[in-house]
Amino acid sequence: MSIQGVVLLTSRREKMQKFDVLIVGAGMVGLTLALALRKNSQLKIAMVDTSAVPELDDTIDVRVSAINVASKNIFANLGVWSALENSRIQDYQHMHVWDKAGLGKLDFSAKDSATFPSEDNLGWIIENKVIRHALWQQAELDEGIHFFNGNKLASISQGDSEVFATFASEPSPDDRHGDSSPTAPIIAKLVVGADGANSWVRQQMNMAMIFKDYDHHAIVATVKCPQGHKNTAWQVFLPTGPLAFLPLNSGKQGTPLQGTADSANNLCSIVYSTAPEDAKRLTALDSIDFAKELTAASDGKLGDITLESERFTYPLTMRLAQDFVKDRVVLIGDAAHTIHPLAGQGVNLGLLDAAALAQTLTSTLDEHDENYPELVNASDLKAFSRWRKSEATEMITAMAGIKQAFAPQQSPVKLLRGVGMNVLNHFAPAKNRLIAQALGIKSDLPELAYQKDAL
Template identity: 60%
Template sequence: MQKFDVLIVGGGMVGLTLALAIRKQSELTVAVADTQTPDELTAQPEIRVSAINAASQQIFTRLDVWQDIIGQRAQAYQHMHIWDKAGYGKLDFNLDDVTGSAKPEQLGWIIENKVIRNALWQKAQMDEGISFFTDEAVASIGVGESEVFASFGSSMPITANLLVGADGANSWVRKQVNMPITFRDYDHHALVATVSCEQGYQDTAWQVFLPTGPLAFLPLYEKNLCSIVWSTSPEEAQRLRALDKAAFAKEITAATDGKLGRVSLESELGCYPLMMRLAQDFVKDKVVLIGDAAHTIHPLAGQGVNLGLLDAAALAQTLTGQVTAEQGATVSPDISDNLSNEIILKQFARWRKAEAAEMIAAMEAIKQLFTPQQEVTKLIRGIGMSLLDNFSPAKKHLIRQALGYKGQLPELAKYTG
């Protein structure tokens, strides 16, 4: 029977980042269990993408994987333009608005999920301290006094000192160990696709708030291609999916006020429901949840993946004994003791749950602000956006939040220039 220090169920972006971060800072052994092995990139971009902020870029850079990511397909943006379809309010964020020593080269990057995962997977396979279990899914979990047991059906079981669930929003690990969640249906579905924009995206990420929800245009690696995330009511999503390509192009072009020229559909139109989830606790016995297994938020600010990557960096820092004095935890001199130290694990849970709860509240406030309202409310909203756009201190604060420079950052995510 093989034994590991940490077993990670879920080999997506967050789980693989955790594995590499643990190995970067220690000699702990890691097992990654996931039957979905990476697929080769195709000529057409994947319709699921992530907006990677500066803090996440720092994590990937310190894990020596950033150059592998951007060496495939990635697109930076230096501007963000946000406007209200129902009013006249607008916000413009530019890289020039970022001042101080922590000024990155870009506001952010739009990268296909497959590109990020493939680069992380390849890097992890090169580490002799990381073992992959891909033939069979984990069939059962047993938590003992000193170990966690994981069985695979016909394969030999393995044991670990700690189990991490990084297996997504519908986490199997979370259900197996009965870790309850708080959830709320956003009553929105997200339409995702690749589109072509006649006037190109101009190094800008665009977002318009429509009466039914936000529509984002995220720049891809070709100058006229964008990935869209259109959050709208289930009924409107069904109607839009039923349109032919010509009719859809007409509607989405009108939705953008023609700011990107004529917009045409270049891929299938994916659709998935949106729900807020927050695990009531991120730690139970020798099991920890991170990423979407612990929390999901509305995609209107593109921060879901970044939140999960910070979970991974924070947990690796906690487990490897890199807890700083201001975090208020006493770290064992034997690094392996941290894997089952309830005080340290609970401290990690408080740290990351507070960040997740704050982000959930912020997304809810923005969503409510742009729900269909009376004309006087739209007027006040428009005035507020315009004032904010011209008030430098507040605007700079929002930009720093978008970059990920907020809260208590793990060491891997801190900007060093």
């Protein structure tokens, strides 16, 4: 930043809106961070997002997340889980994984977990818009969180002790807590980029990124399975890539159907990862032929499938920021890393980022000093970056290994793969470790990721 720029910004300080933390991106991860920061401090938070949080309706979102136990604990500790339980949420107690090209299969059940025997579920499938809405409702109750929805930032500039952000346009009617004009520049001690895979913050700050094309496109849609999903997450590894059927709650908003076994319990969200040319072929099929392909691919285990929504497709790319921190700017969630969706861990990884950053920032604050002069500690932020980058790298490596293991192979390799899966299916210690990973139970979790009575 030039000296003239600093002088100009300094001369306008009296017109600026002052916050402790500016969070760019009011999605699931950004909102979780805001609530986590406020839980243990009086920090003043600004949240900027180009889109408003929509009201919920009875239309089921094709974008869903598999929430594990660690993420459930985060939501519970932030006072959000009860709202999710009273919304559209589908628990699942079982996972069935099989190899289309061989004879291997794996079956997981929550009751088999020796690591976490008190938990009845392996996870929960929740629409992204349902999660975001519940978080937003909780954040709306907090006067220390100020929303600038429907607004776009024009620039971010770092000074010695603060960060300056300017807006690109006039305020939107969606602005909330707008007790001062959202076009007035913002000054904050820290900026957090929680603005997704194509992060504007990351680009603005020239934070280096490692990319790798997975050579897969994902197709997502909602389908009906006449056999019922049976509170099970299903995944078949095809020669072209994995196809997952994630159980959905098919009730209307506000009428949860957790654990029910009635005939309405037959919707699934699919995530079909396949080669780009195959994705193009599949999305070009009419709905009947596409559903027939799904039925054949799943060996008819869920019955004759029908398509219930539009199909959406997007390329899959591994991204990893070389550093999650640059001076007074931090990246979390998809802004810092994206991974293959075959294990459904991307959102959980981002939620842990949010909980870890909140813990890093608030653990040493003096609760009697509302000015928080020492909010940003360079060594603490470096430790946070190492912690979360290590977790992301471990997950990226694991996903790459699984993807490679199920790539098209010669017959002898396919046979060994199938034998290995079947042996693992009956080897309790290794299987229990996999269940623990699916639950998100690890040794180095942020405090918010533990059960309340463990805090």
